[in-house]
Amino acid sequence: MTVPQSNGVSKSLPSALPLVQKLSKDHDNVLKTFRLLIADLCQQFGGGHPGGAIGMAAIGVSLWKYIMRYAPHTPNFFNRDRFVLSNGHTCLFQYSFLHLTGYEAMTFDQLKSYHSDRADALCPGHPEIEHEGIEVTTGPLGQGIANAVGLAMATKNLATTYNRPGYDVVSNHTWCMIGDACLQEGVALEAISLAGHFRLNNLTVIYDNNQVTCDGSVDLTNTEDVNAKMRASGWDVIDVEDGCYDIEGIVGALEQARNAQEKPTFINVKTIIGLDSHVAGTATAHGAAFGPQSVANLKTLYGFNPEEHFVIGDAVRKFFQDLPARGEQWVQEWNQLVSDYTVKHPELGAEFQARVRGELPANWEQHIPSSFPEKPTASRASSGLVFNPIAKEINTFMVGTADLSPSVNMIWPGKVDFQHPDLRTTCGINGDYSGRYIHYGIREHAMCAISNGLAAYSPNTIIPVTSTFFMFYLYAAPAVRMGALQNLQGIHVATHDSIGMGEDGPTHQPIELAALYRAMPNILYIRPGDSEEVAGAWMAAINAKKAPTIISTSRQALPQLKQTRRDGVARGAYVLEEDEFATVTLLGVGAELSFALDVAAQLRAQKGITARVISFPCQRLFEQQSLEYRRETLRRHRGIPAIVIEPYAPNGWERYADAGINVNRFGHSLPSKAAYKFFGYEIDALTTKVVRYLDQLNGDEYLRHEFVDL
Template identity: 75%
Template sequence: MISPSTDNMHINSETSTVNGTSHTAYGKNVVAELKKEEKEEAKAVQKLSKEHDIVLKTFRILIADLCQQFGGGHPGGAIGMAAIGVALWKYVMRYAPHTPDYFNRDRFVLSNGHTCLFQYTFLHLTGYKDMTLDQLKSYHSERVDAICPGHPEIEIEGIEVTTGPLGQGIANAVGLAMATKNLQATYNTPDFDVVSNHTWCMIGDACLQEGVALEAISYAGHLKLNNLTVIYDNNQITCDGSVDLTNTEDVNTKMRACNWNVIDIEDGCFDIEAIVDALNQARASTDKPTFINIRTVIGLGSKVAGDAAAHGAAFGTEDVANIKRVYGFNPDEHFVIGKEVRDFFEKIPDRGQQLVQSWEKKVQEYESKYPELGAEFRRRREGKLPDNWEDLIPASFPEKPVASRAASGLVFNPIAKACNNFMVGTADLSPSVNMIWKDKVDFQPPDLKTQCGITGNYSGRYIHYGIREHAMAAISNGLAAYAPNTIIPVTSSFFMFYLYAAPAVRMGALQHLQVIHVATHDSIGTGEDGPTHQPIELANLYRAMPNILYIRPGDSEEVAGAWKVAIEAKNTPSIISTSRQALPQIPQTRRDMVAKGAYVLEEVDDADLTLIGVGAELSFAVNVAEALKEKNIKARVVSFPSWRLFEAQPLEYRRDVLRRHRFPAVVIEPYAANGWERYANAGINMKRFGQSLPCKAVYKLFGFETEPMTEKVSAYLERLKSDEILRTEWVDL
C-alpha cells in the first residue's frame, strides 16, 4: 500500500543511498530477454497490484496508438517511463490540475522533451481541463490550435518550461529549485512555510552528455539544492544505438562527486512502490539534490523494445496490435482508457484543490500576522516591482568619458538593491560587469565558508555561477519561469560568451521570459584579449532572433534608456550590450528615445547624407559628421541602439528618422554589416575577425579613426554622383 504524499509531510531521516547491483542488460540482449519476459509476464505482473497493471498497460498502449495514428513521434521513452509517471502524478507530486498555476505547486520539468506524450498523457489522466482526449490525439496532426506539440511548450497548462534541445530542462530545473530556495528564505517564517514546493526533473541518457547539463549538475551540488530531484530514465539507448557507444562513465560515482545523493532503482518498468519510496526519500533530503537512477526499457512490449528503433518512430500497426493482444486488449480499438484507469486518477483534481485551499488559508493567516512581509509576498506573486524603481535611475551622469559597462552599474545597482525581484548573476566576471551593489548578499548555501572569506545564504540575490555561461542562461530561464516576473533574473558576462549561452538565451526568447543579459566588452574596442574575445558577428544572431531586444546604448544616457526598456519588457528577454572602454558622453543623446530603437541625434534639412552611429562607436559617427563639415558635406546623425525596437515603430516615424528617399545613409559599426542594408546604403564595418591590440590601436588598424572614415564617406558621395547603379546597391566602404 502506497500512501499519497501530503503537503505537510516532513521526513527528517537522513537520505540513504542504495548502491547499484548489477546493471540489467539492455540493447539487443534485452529483446531476447523480453521474449522470455513476455512468456513470464503473468508472473512479473503479480508484483503489481491489479490497478497498477491496468494503468501501465493502458498508458503504454495509448502512447503506441498516439504515435501510430500519423506514423511518427517518439513512443519508446514515454512507454518506458510509465511507472515513473504513475509514481509522480498519483503518489508524490503536489499540484492542482484545476488550478494549474497554483503558486506553491511542485514543478515538473521534462528535460527529455521528445518524450512529451508522457507528460501530455498524465496531464490528461489527472484532469487538466485543456488537455482533452481530443487534444491528446492532435499530437503530430495538422491542427493549428493543438496543445500537443512535438516538444512540451510553456504556454500549455501544466507545462513549466519549454524543452526539447537536450540538457536545457535540467538546467531550468536547477533555476526553479533556486527560485524556491530564494523565496523560502525571503518569505517563510518559523510558523509559516508559504513556499515549500519541490522540483522534479526527468532526464534521459542524452541530458547527461550535454555540457549545459553537466555545468548545471555541478552547480546544483555546490548549492546543496535538496529541493531538487533528477529522475534518470536510464534506458541506455540513444538514436545511434546503446549509450556505451559513446559514454561508459560511472554516472553514479560522478554524481556523488558532484555532491548529489544517488538512489538506484533496478526495475523502473514496473516497481512503482520502489520508485515512490525513492521519490519520497528525495523530497526528504536535507542537504543535497537527489539523483534517482532508474533502469527502464525503451519501447517496452514492442518488437523494438530496448533498441534505438524504439526511440523516434511509430511501431507500425502490426506491432501495436500485437502489444494490445499480449496485454489482453482488443487490437481493433484505439485510444482506450477504461473505467478502472479513470477511477484510479479520479480524485486527483479534488486533492489538488484541497492543497490550493489549504495554502490560500495559510497565506491569509500569514498576511494577518506579517502584514508587511505578506504584502510584499503578494506583490512578488503578482510580478510587480516596487512602485518607485524608475526614480532610482540617476537623473544625469558625469560628463567625463565612462565605459558603458560602468554606466550600466550606475543605473542598475540601486535598482537591484531596492527591488528584490532581481536575482543578479555573473559567470565569474564580477570585476568586469559592474553588477555588484553595496551590501549585496550572495545566493549560497548558508553553511558555506569559502577560502576567499565570502559567505551568503539563500535569501541572497547575487549569484556566482562560475565559468558556466550556458548554464547561467538556462538556469535563469528556470528562475524566470517559476512565476511570471516574480523573479527577474539578470545574467552578466563578456558579450562574446553569450555565444556559449546562446541556446539558452534562445529558449528564453521562445518562452517569452523576462531575463536581462548584461554583456560587456562588446566590440573590437575590447582590445588586447584579441579576436577570440572581440565580437564581430554575434550581434547579427541576436538582431535576427525573434522576441529578444538586443540594445547597444551609445553612452550613459542611452544606458539608462536601455535599462528602462529591459525592465519594462515583461515578456521578452533583453541583451544590454556595453563597452569595456570609456565612451565620451554625447550631449544630444536621450534616454527616452532608446525605446524608439533609433532617433535623430543631429538633424540637417538640406543634408548630403545620414550617418548612423551605434553603441560604443556612436561618437565615431558624431566625429565624422563634424569632420565632414570641413569638406562642406552636411551629415545628419542618427543614433541606432536597437533594430527590433525601431521595427516596432510606425512607418511614418521610421521614414522621418531615416529619410532614405532623400539622403543616402552610411552606417559606422565594427560588426559584420549584414542587416544594416535595411537602413543604410553603405557601411564602414568588419569583414574579418579582430586582432589583439590595445583599444585605440585596433580601431586604427581597421580604419575606425575619424580621418580615414571621413575620407571613405566623402569618396563614396563622389562615387554616387558618377555611378547611378551604386545608389541601388549596398557598398562596403
C-alpha cells in the same frame, strides 16, 4: 514527517507508500493502458517518440499519482511542485498524464491531435510553456535540467526571503526527468555541478536509464560511471532496479529524495525503452511508431482488443479521478496560509503577494540616476551606475555572472551571495539562499539556462540578470534563444562588445554575434552609446515583460554625449543631430556612436558637407515604431543616403543604410585604440570614406541600388 530544510523551511508531507500498497492491484492495468495509449498516438501519426514514454510509465504514475503536489484545475497554483521533462521528445509521457490527471485544456481530443495539422494543438512535438501544466519549453537536450536547477533556486530564494515560522508560503519541490542524452550535454553537466555546489536538496533528477539513444547503445559513446560522477558532483544517488514496474520502489526513492537534507538527489531508474514491443530495448523504439502489427501484438499481449484504439477504461479513469479535488484542497490551504501570513506579517505579505503577481514596486524608475558624470565612462560602468541601485532595493532581481565580477560591475553595496548558508563557515562566503548575487562559475550556457528557470518559476516574480563578455553569449546562445522563445523576461548584460574590447583579440572580439541576436525573434539587442542611453536600455529591458534583452556595453571609456536621450532608446533609433538640408545620414551605434558625431563635425568643418546623425541602439525597438516615424528618422525616401558606422559584420544593416563602414573579417589582438585604428575607425579615415562614397554616388548610378561596403 517534518523535514527541516537548510533554508529554514519545514514541511509536513505524509508518506504515500500505504496508498501505493493499497492501490497496487490497479497498477498493472494503468501501466498497460498508458503504454497502449502512447503506442496508439504514435501509430496514428506514423511517427513521434513512443519508446521513452512507454519505458517511463511507472515513473509517471509514481509522480503524478503519489508524489507531486499540483492542482490540475489551478495549473498555475503558485506553490505547486514543478515538473520538468528535460527529455522533451518524450512529450507524450507528460501530455498523457496531464490528460489523465484532469488538466482541463488537455481534452482527449487534444491529446489525440498529437502531431496533427491543427495549428491550435496543445500537443506540440516538445512541451511548450504556453500550455497548461507545462513549466518550461524543452526539447534541445540539457536545457530542461538546467531550467530545473533555476526553478529549485527560485524556491530556495523565495522561501528564505518570505517564509516565516509557521508560514512556509513557498515550499515546493522541483522534479526533473532526464534521459541518457541530458547526461552528455555540456549545459546539463555545468548545471549539475552548480546544483551540487548549491546543495539544492529541493531538486530531484530522475534518470530514465534505458541505455539507448538514437545511434544505439549508450556504450557507443559513454562508458563512464554515472553514479560516481554524480556523487563526486555533490549529489545523493538512489538506484531503482526495476523502473518499468516497481512503483513502490520508485515512490520510496522519490520520497527519500523529497526529504533530502543536504544535497540534490539523482535517482537512477533502470527502464526498458519501448517495453514489451518488438523493438523493446533498441534504438528503433526511440523515434518511430512501432507499426500497426506491433501495436496490435502489444494489445494482445496485454489482454486488450487489438481492434480498439485509444482505450482508457473506467478503472483507469477512476484511478486518477481524485487528483483535481486533492489539488484544489492544496490550493485552498495555501490561499488560507498566505492570507493568515499577510495578517501576521502585513508588509512582507504585501510584498510577497506583489511578487506573486509579478509586479515591481511602482517607483522602480526612481532609482535610476537622472544624470551622469560627464567624464568618459565605460558603458559597462554606466550599467552599474544605472542598475545597481535598483538591484539593491528590489528583491525581484537575481543577478549573476559567469565569473566576471571584477569586469561587469554588477555588485551593489551590501550584496549577498546566493549560497548554501554553511559555506559561510567552511569557505568564508557571505551568502545564504536569500542572497541574490549568483556566482555561476565559468558556465555561461548554464547561467542563461538556469536564469530561464528562475524566470519560469512564475511570470516576472523573479527577473534574472546575467552577465559576461558579449562574445561569451555565443556559448549561452541556445539558452538565450529558449528564453526568447518562452517569452521569459531576462536581462543579459554583455560587456566588452566590439573590437574596442582590445587586446584579448579575435577570440573575444564579437564581429558577427550581433547579427544573430538582431535576427533572433522576441529579444531586444541594445547597444547604448553612453550613460544616458544605458539608462534607456535598462528601462527598455525592465519594461519588456515578455522578452529577454541583451544590453551590450563597452569595456573602454566612452565620451558622454549631450545629444543622447534615454527615451530615444525606447524607439530603437532617433535623431541626434538634424539638418533639413543634409546630404547624408550617419547611423551611429553603441560604443562607436561618438564616431558618427565626430565624423559629422569633421565633414562640416573640413568638407562643407552637412550630415544628419542618428543614434541607432536597437533594431528591434525601431521596427516596432510606426512607418511614419521610421521613414522620418531615416529619410531615405528623400534620397539622402544613409551610412552606418559599426565595426561588426554589416548583415542586417542593409535594411536601414545604403552603405556601411563595417568589419567583414575576424578581429585582431591590439589594445583598444590601436584596434580601432587597425580597422580604420579613426575620424580622418572614416570621414575620407564617407566623402569618397558621396563622390562615387554621383558618378555611378548603380551604387544607388546596392549596399556598399566602405
